[in-house]
Amino acid sequence: MKRSSIAGQERFIFLVLFVLGVFTVVGQTSQTALQKDISEKVTALLLKMTLEEKIGQMNQYNGFYNVTGPAPKDGDAARKYDLLRKGYVGSMLNVRGVENVRAVQKIAVEESRLGIPLIIGFDVIHGYKTIAPIPLAEAASWDMDAIQKSSEIAAAEAAASGINWTFAPMVDISRDARWGRVMEGAGEDPFLGSDIAAARVRGFQGDDLSDPLTIAACAKHWAAYGFAEAGRDYNRSDVGTSTLFNVVFPPFQAAKEAGVKTFMNSFNTLNGIPATGDQFLQREILKDKWGFDGFVVSDWGSIREMIAHGFAKDGKEAARKAVIAGSDMDMESDLYVTKLAMLVQEGKVDESLITDAARRILTVKYELGLFDDPYRYCDETREKEIIYKEEYQDVVLDMARKSIVLLKNENNLLPLKKSGQKIALIGALAADKSSPLGGWRIASDDGTAVSVKEGMEAYTGNSLMYAKGADVVIGDATFIRELTINETDTTAFAKAVFTAKNADVVVMVLGEHGYMSGEGRSRAQLDLPGVQQELLEAVYAVNKNIVLVLNNGRPLAIDWAAEHIPSIVEGWQLGSQAGNAIAEVLYGDYNPSGKLPMSFPRSVGQVPIYYNHKSTGRPEDAGDNLVFWSHYGDESNDPLYVFGHGLSYTTFGYDTLKVEANENGANVTVWVSNGGDVTGKEVVQLYIQDPFASVTRPVRELKGYELITLEPNERKKITFKLTGKELGFYDNQGNWLVEPGDYNIFVGSSSATKLKGSFVLAE
Numbered sequence: 001m002k003r004s005s006i007a008g009q010e011r012f013i014f015l016v017l018f019v020l021g022v023f024t025v026v027g028q029t030s031q032t033a034l035q036k037d038i039s040e041k042v043t044a045l046l047l048k049m050t051l052e053e054k055i056g057q058m059n060q061y062n063g064f065y066n067v068t069g070p071a072p073k074d075g076d077a078a079r080k081y082d083l084l085r086k087g088y089v090g091s092m093l094n095v096r097g098v099e100n101v102r103a104v105q106k107i108a109v110e111e112s113r114l115g116i117p118l119i120i121g122f123d124v125i126h127g128y129k130t131i132a133p134i135p136l137a138e139a140a141s142w143d144m145d146a147i148q149k150s151s152e153i154a155a156a157e158a159a160a161s162g163i164n165w166t167f168a169p170m171v172d173i174s175r176d177a178r179w180g181r182v183m184e185g186a187g188e189d190p191f192l193g194s195d196i197a198a199a200r201v202r203g204f205q206g207d208d209l210s211d212p213l214t215i216a217a218c219a220k221h222w223a224a225y226g227f228a229e230a231g232r233d234y235n236r237s238d239v240g241t242s243t244l245f246n247v248v249f250p251p252f253q254a255a256k257e258a259g260v261k262t263f264m265n266s267f268n269t270l271n272g273i274p275a276t277g278d279q280f281l282q283r284e285i286l287k288d289k290w291g292f293d294g295f296v297v298s299d300w301g302s303i304r305e306m307i308a309h310g311f312a313k314d315g316k317e318a319a320r321k322a323v324i325a326g327s328d329m330d331m332e333s334d335l336y337v338t339k340l341a342m343l344v345q346e347g348k349v350d351e352s353l354i355t356d357a358a359r360r361i362l363t364v365k366y367e368l369g370l371f372d373d374p375y376r377y378c379d380e381t382r383e384k385e386i387i388y389k390e391e392y393q394d395v396v397l398d399m400a401r402k403s404i405v406l407l408k409n410e411n412n413l414l415p416l417k418k419s420g421q422k423i424a425l426i427g428a429l430a431a432d433k434s435s436p437l438g439g440w441r442i443a444s445d446d447g448t449a450v451s452v453k454e455g456m457e458a459y460t461g462n463s464l465m466y467a468k469g470a471d472v473v474i475g476d477a478t479f480i481r482e483l484t485i486n487e488t489d490t491t492a493f494a495k496a497v498f499t500a501k502n503a504d505v506v507v508m509v510l511g512e513h514g515y516m517s518g519e520g521r522s523r524a525q526l527d528l529p530g531v532q533q534e535l536l537e538a539v540y541a542v543n544k545n546i547v548l549v550l551n552n553g554r555p556l557a558i559d560w561a562a563e564h565i566p567s568i569v570e571g572w573q574l575g576s577q578a579g580n581a582i583a584e585v586l587y588g589d590y591n592p593s594g595k596l597p598m599s600f601p602r603s604v605g606q607v608p609i610y611y612n613h614k615s616t617g618r619p620e621d622a623g624d625n626l627v628f629w630s631h632y633g634d635e636s637n638d639p640l641y642v643f644g645h646g647l648s649y650t651t652f653g654y655d656t657l658k659v660e661a662n663e664n665g666a667n668v669t670v671w672v673s674n675g676g677d678v679t680g681k682e683v684v685q686l687y688i689q690d691p692f693a694s695v696t697r698p699v700r701e702l703k704g705y706e707l708i709t710l711e712p713n714e715r716k717k718i719t720f721k722l723t724g725k726e727l728g729f730y731d732n733q734g735n736w737l738v739e740p741g742d743y744n745i746f747v748g749s750s751s752a753t754k755l756k757g758s759f760v761l762a763e
């Protein structure tokens with residue numbers, strides 16, 4: 001009986017596998033047929049195009065006039081309008097809304113000779129109208145399904161608004177919290193960063209690019225932009241080959257393997273060559289070695305910026321160097337459209353490079369379905385239905401909950417009791433309905449985030465008293481203008497201190513305004529900006545029962561708070577539903593499970609600080625208090641909060657770590673148990689160390705993780721399989737090596753776990 005039912009099951013499984021196999025083969029075949037069809041159409045179209053029209057495809061302009069009004073007659077806008085009509089504009093960015101997109105598309109399609117549609121780009125970084133947590137926060141969830149879903153709804157809203165290409169994901173690894181753009185990325189780790197890169201690409205692009213609710217993605221900024229010297233944006237990067245191949249490149253390669261359609265190059269020089277003019281990056285690695293067949297767009301004006309870098313003497317030389325290096329589309333430098341034809345005629349640029357770039361761009365346009373229907377993304381009814389769709393709020397709420405990291409919770413001050421307490425809520429950010437939307441949210445509407453105050457007000461069992469304490473910024477905070485931080489005004493302190501004095505618990509929401517991170521927003525200090533530290537200490541002097549909720553777009557150096565404040569919640573900038581997610585965590589309706597994707601320094605002087613660093617020849621104090629080892633005399637080497645750190649309202653135990661070597665690597669098993677009395681989620685993390693290698697390897701490297709949920713007292717066995725894929729590394733020539741010998745394994749709750757095993761990989 002049993003046997004036959006197993007045989008039945010086997011037959012069923014076989015049948016399912018067979019059907020799946022057939023579908024996959026059929027799917028692949030139809031995919032190849034589609035590609036062939038597109039390739040033939042592109043070839044035929046290219047034959048009809050003049051040199052200038054091909055160059056036109058490589059030209060991208062910002063939205064240059066009120067597109068639905070009459071065309072301007074004079075000036076630069078009139079000239080650009082004219083170029084659009086001639087078919088010399090291939091793409092526009094920052095035109096949004098169906099009406100506006102339709103207007104520019106109409107000119108391209110109806111007025112230009114060949115009627116080639118535009119591809120419309122926009123920075124959809126963490127949502128379009130409905131705003132998800134900033135990407136760094138989402139990375140703290142370690143939850144790829146949630147991240148994919150978040151990108152999916154961002155794509156749907158943007159696509160419904162006429163956009164068909166996002167300049168995301170930003171997959172730059174960064175170890176420097178001073179760099180404002182860490183908010184856009186996945187943090188410091190290439191393994192986690194690679195998974196997130198792929199999840200975002202899948203989310204934006206879906207399975208079918210021609211679906212009007214998906215958009216083309218763009219892996220940016222290629223490359224090493226996250227290593228801008230001293231964390232100052234647009235600065236140069238000097239990065240050695242080992243770091244380049246093993247840390248900088250992997251998330252880009254993961255995006256490429258996930259099928260990303262475009263790459264954006266970067267503003268920085270890399271080892272003396274502007275990325276935009278770098279043949280090694282764009283041709284050798286990306287297009288030749290990895291076989292990337294999409295197109296590369298320059299960053300905004302980055303072709304022209306090669307002059308300021310000291311790499312090209314004028315615009316003409318900049319255009320020549322960029323196109324030879326493999327930059328296919330010129331974003332706003334206005335140099336391809338003005339210089340390339342001349343360069344070809346003078347024999348300084350081979351026309352085949354132009355044809356290749358145009359081919360790549362046209363292919364993506366075909367894949368988006370723009371040739372079948374240039375107005376595919378322009379449907380007013382769909383726009384109305386999709387923008388601010390109710391269910392998207394659930395998606396971003398879910399994402400926001402999962403992004404919160406409980407950094408510290410002494411004496412179980414959290415979760416808060418739901419009734420009978422007097423709670424003081426302090427901080428200008430607590431009542432802010434725009435700052436939680438974070439940076440890079442150009443299409444969003446100010447004032448649409450749920451504030452922490454609103455989130456907490458939904459819990460009516462306690463009395464909630466609010467006091468601002470101090471402004472973080474003075475005046476309006478805008479995306480493009482420098483902010484004025486409140487460095488002096490403490491007049492509202494007195495009320496906050498009075499409110500705190502009479503409370504059982506004080507919740508303080510402090511940190512950075514949403515526009516303090518993002519492009520051009522580097523900081524030399526990583527403390528609580530302005531007078532907020534003073535405010536925190538003033539409140540602490542009258543009531544020590546403080547829950548500090550951080551709002552920030554980067555790791556902060558909050559050593560005083562870490563020492564004195566009993567509970568600290570990392571609440572980032574969590575988007576439209578920020579306040580609800582934070583309130584749920586504060587009140588225990590959601591048990592936090594986020595883990596830091598970036599180390600928190602103790603002080604700015606430690607930066608760059610990251611867990612996967614190399615050893616030194618003198619890594620440790622020999623115990624005799626001598627000075628000659630790798631350390632600071634005035635600060636510890638360790639971060640304040642390590643990569644992978646994050647607490648829960650329950651506690652997780654790890655035991656019985658087993659590491660069994662096999663031919664290809666090892667099997668690692670560990671038991672994880674929930675020792676508390678509430679259900680909790682844990683990110684089980686596995687790190688490896690290759691202690692002796694032909695090129696030195698980091699002291700630890702994340703190579704596996706699993707998100708699990710455990711009921712109280714539940715135990716679960718977790719298995720990781722390590723193969724050459726996890727154990728190998730790139731040498732300084734970019735060759736992949738898997739070296740036999742000793743490996744150490746660390747498994748646990750964070751990158752600081754002490755649970756250790758080891759194995760030997762046989763020759």
Ligand code: NOJ
Pocket residue numbers: 093123167220299300519
């Ligand atoms: C410059 C930024 O570096 C890039 O990330 C962005 O996509 C473009 N501007 C377009 O807005």
